Amino acid sequence: MSSSFGKNLVVTVFGESHSAAIGVVIDGFPAGFVPDLAALQAFLDRRAPGRAAHATARREADAPEFLSGLCDGRTCGTPIAAIIRNGDTRSGDYAELRDKPRPGHADYPMAVRTGGANDIRGGGHSSGRLTAPLCIAGGLCLQVLAARGIFVRARICAIAGTLVGTDVDEAGLDEPARAAIAAARAAGDSVGGVIECVAEGLPAGMGAPMFGGMENRLSEALFGIPAVKGVEFGNGFAAAALRGSANNDAWIIEDGRVLAKTNRHGGLLGGMTTGMPLVLRVAIKPTPSIALEQDTVSLSAMEPAKLAVRGRHDPCIVPRAVPVVEAVVATVLLDALLDASATFADGDIHVRPFATRRGASCRTGPVGV
Amino acid sequence: MSSSFGKNLVVTVFGESHSAAIGVVIDGFPAGFVPDLAALQAFLDRRAPGRAAHATARREADAPEFLSGLCDGRTCGTPIAAIIRNGDTRSGDYAELRDKPRPGHADYPMAVRTGGANDIRGGGHSSGRLTAPLCIAGGLCLQVLAARGIFVRARICAIAGTLVGTDVDEAGLDEPARAAIAAARAAGDSVGGVIECVAEGLPAGMGAPMFGGMENRLSEALFGIPAVKGVEFGNGFAAAALRGSANNDAWIIEDGRVLAKTNRHGGLLGGMTTGMPLVLRVAIKPTPSIALEQDTVSLSAMEPAKLAVRGRHDPCIVPRAVPVVEAVVATVLLDALLDASATFADGDIHVRPFATRRGASCRTGPVGV
Amino acid sequence: MSSSFGKNLVVTVFGESHSAAIGVVIDGFPAGFVPDLAALQAFLDRRAPGRAAHATARREADAPEFLSGLCDGRTCGTPIAAIIRNGDTRSGDYAELRDKPRPGHADYPMAVRTGGANDIRGGGHSSGRLTAPLCIAGGLCLQVLAARGIFVRARICAIAGTLVGTDVDEAGLDEPARAAIAAARAAGDSVGGVIECVAEGLPAGMGAPMFGGMENRLSEALFGIPAVKGVEFGNGFAAAALRGSANNDAWIIEDGRVLAKTNRHGGLLGGMTTGMPLVLRVAIKPTPSIALEQDTVSLSAMEPAKLAVRGRHDPCIVPRAVPVVEAVVATVLLDALLDASATFADGDIHVRPFATRRGASCRTGPVGV
């Protein structure tokens, strides 16, 4: 399945940038939860376009309509379906693109894959717009996790290679980052960045060895966010340059609990949570849609062509991707929290869901200290 | 399922470092293939311990016994099962570790997960030894891919933060890297590194948008290799520092085929292959088992403890991980090659497996040019 | 995942009987198909309520709105989402049922499962209404299959234990069956029946041995239709009373093709198609909602209670289930047709999707001859 992920909590997204609607089906969500729909809307607004100078001018309300799975404002234990109507589309902008694939976009492989039947308008199913339904699912998961004391928070680490010094939220970016975005916009160009996500409050032992591990499940989902080109955990690629003595996290006892003195592994060892904060980073490439003229080809004529991507595009999608990373991480974490580890003792099965274990993490300081 | 991966070609590994045997079941492998078992053994030997100065002294023949799926030397279209007996084990070395979890290892979360029932000997199921069955599966896949003109080759990019200048294979490492390993060994310490893997000859359009993409499937599998802490594609994290104009790959026509002038995206756009070489890198952390005394805890006494990991351990597992990365990548690629994209035209379904399309890649130069 | 099925073609249904809408997401449907939406509506009308004397009086247009996956009237290779708004609901009818579970319904186990948070109105997600989205998916699959020469057709075999003598379609039922339904209705009671489904034109070799077989996949999906209590293939339960010599199907050559002289196995051997017509039967229990007073309990008082199910209910859902069986079978068949069997010969992989092989079936006579 290309458009679903998850094991206990299965999220399926659908829609194209210019289809009647985009949407999500969430199967396996806990029954009996009363979502705070105003808080969900506020979360969706963090991702929505048209909010800031660095974002696209396209404006969508991104107001979800819940079609199923809620009864009297409460989840009823069956698939939650929600849609967002696509309103402000200008399909005419994209006619040229069927013949001239955009560099850095999925247009060409998607045309190969579908025999040319793909919906080219606005990038179709590959559009960043599909992150809105991911945020509906993730926004609900974030609420459940927060109620249980698990907090997932992403922030921008770097824009255009410039480290972002303070723990900014979506509302703000420091001056060097703003300047880098503005310069790129002025040049008809774009910039990328790195987002870090931290989840605190997780119990130890979640995940599994080998292929069902947290790293496997998180990366599988995170690479579903358009423009993500790398995922790392804890020290990540930097670990490759360290000695073992500088990368290992010593175990300590604190308040009667086993903890790690440092958190260089980002709360994960061998696929499983350690009880320390989970720390991961994703690399977001610069927006491929740029106003600058680029070399491409005409698929019909099979000859070189020039293309200047028109339409409304973010010179930097990194700020809008911050809540998307939170959403995807939260969805995977709730899915894993609904896992159970089965043990047998005293003559009986003990299936202990991770959601019954309180998190043990205590340290939230910077990674690698 | 924690110990399986794949969709059409499902690989399941089993075994512990000191169990009677380790092994693999490969479901969905093409029928009628005559594996070159001598070449497979040579491939397994690249991963096997005890080959070089930088590797552990433990010696295992790593000679697989095929139990099923082969008939008259030919694959018969049913699950291939192969095992490797565990011979040279010294279980006594590990008794202390049940009480004192090793820093940087999965001992502690695994004990939490299993209620203390886990097999601690040699790291149990989390041992690097489990990469041997992965290499059996991957070694077979590499042979099938090579017969079809698809070549998967990994190399060491960096050891201990030192770039490895030449395209070394497993037999050789240049002097700075050797020196870094030797110095770590002398200090009772360890080092990590970065491995790059390139696959040439893939057709365009493999994979899928969103969650079934090549990046998703590859990273899900690659994080199953012990010690991997990061995965990136093409320019990867470096893309985050570039402008769009410097990260996009222009499309060109060459010999009547659509190609990219550069390959900054590592042959992947939006989850799908472009026909250019697939390029990915994985970060391997330094071996956590080090001779230096480390801080840990006694789980029984719940008090601080000291631990100097005894036994035979590689000061650097990166060279041995090179064929493992090839194996995992080859397995995922063959799985994806067995996918089909279904289209409808001229009144009929056309299911076109990617294996019927010849690869279009031509450029094999360095990434990011 | 409880609300999805399929491997290459994944169908996810959502909705409750009285939610804002019910719907379906179809992932993996062939790109480039132009569905005949009028024919689809006609198919949906065969299932829709309010058509005949034996059906419920509830009337719904059952007109799907396609939200995604279609572009210019053509499938674009991404998930197809369609919804049907729920209009004519009388939620007030069901208030009593939260406390008094209906005999023969899923009310009680669903309340246990969800901690009482389930949507009781109209049976919620367990309602027969959820077969409408299944018919949207199946109706599209039927069109693709028909274009390729594969025809799936279900018929009523028996109503209330009375064999239905002629090959009736949805428009007609013979007199004994009509009389049985009318008598049940008059008595405030209900009746069930048996539906047979035949699929012609399938190639041989589809499916797989063991757990991925056609029987496994078909039964897994068919038991998702509410009220199905049994599934059998070919001679089915009757085979258990026969000798091998009377149950085996001899192989013959006809027009240069391998065929079976009889079709007692219903076109399936060991999980795989034989090229003969696929024949299966499902048992549909009598509608559990009956006007007769029944014994139940009050869950709040934990004491005996009486219940006469009010509201509009079919005395016999069998006629309406006929297109549902066709829909589910067609969906599973198209999914399996998109499978490929991979073989290796002459130095290369040959991935041969079953959709590239023409069906070999020729005999359509009665089963068991």
Added chain:
Amino acid sequence: MSSSFGKNLVVTVFGESHSAAIGVVIDGFPAGFVPDLAALQAFLDRRAPGRAAHATARREADAPEFLSGLCDGRTCGTPIAAIIRNGDTRSGDYAELRDKPRPGHADYPMAVRTGGANDIRGGGHSSGRLTAPLCIAGGLCLQVLAARGIFVRARICAIAGTLVGTDVDEAGLDEPARAAIAAARAAGDSVGGVIECVAEGLPAGMGAPMFGGMENRLSEALFGIPAVKGVEFGNGFAAAALRGSANNDAWIIEDGRVLAKTNRHGGLLGGMTTGMPLVLRVAIKPTPSIALEQDTVSLSAMEPAKLAVRGRHDPCIVPRAVPVVEAVVATVLLDALLDASATFADGDIHVRPFATRRGASCRTGPVGV
């Protein structure tokens, strides 16, 4: 995946009738369980050939060797792998069968599927011998279930159309059944039968609506047993002939628990357990391998041929299939018991595995009363 089933507990079987070994990998089995290996062997002996007059003369010890997943006699929470060596094989017996497919066997579709590369010896992967690894997995599951008060027991209902009057176990069959088998053997023919399986002690609410239901999961697995042609639950096909008032199970209160007065639904409503005994029946076709000469074809000459199947074959496999049905049912039940239903109340997630709920069933009387 064709050779695996299960969600939390994934069972993968491998092997051919005449390969070096057959085996099973069990992923997700509870950690810390100490299997009674003598009891397991006794269970496997119920299935093993060569025990009784009605069974094949082929003798295999069917003694499993555990390769992994056990440490100090206790399951360690990682995949359990076990193999049985194939010893007493006479591969020469089967040479003719590659050209002449056996009526009623999977030889022909398997040859189509694999391009003729399939292992024809003894039926290869489609052999009934593959039920031995299923019994290893199921035998372990039966032990866990029994420790928790869940008992799974199958019995023969009918042989050759003759009802078997008493609740026989594998050791005994009443005279009419024995006579039917003996008569078939004498005639070079075979007979089939019906097996009923009852599971007591299950909690209510296990399973799920739609496609993840108990019926779906059980039937998907049960059709993996060779020769099964039908599966029904509770009244099954007989329900189709009843009125709703005669098929519904009234709810009652007994000892403070909600129970059903009758058990016509076999403990299942809408995919979920009711807390009453789970009751299902499978139809086993007569052994297709018979000594009588049959019509078949020569695939090489594409002309009619005659075949008298030589070798050692059971005239009736039904008695040996009884423990196999128990094994498969037990595996699915333990898998479902490890499911959890997630609810949210009082500001927190409550993930309640079904294994934490004691079963409520009380009535074990005949079905349909």
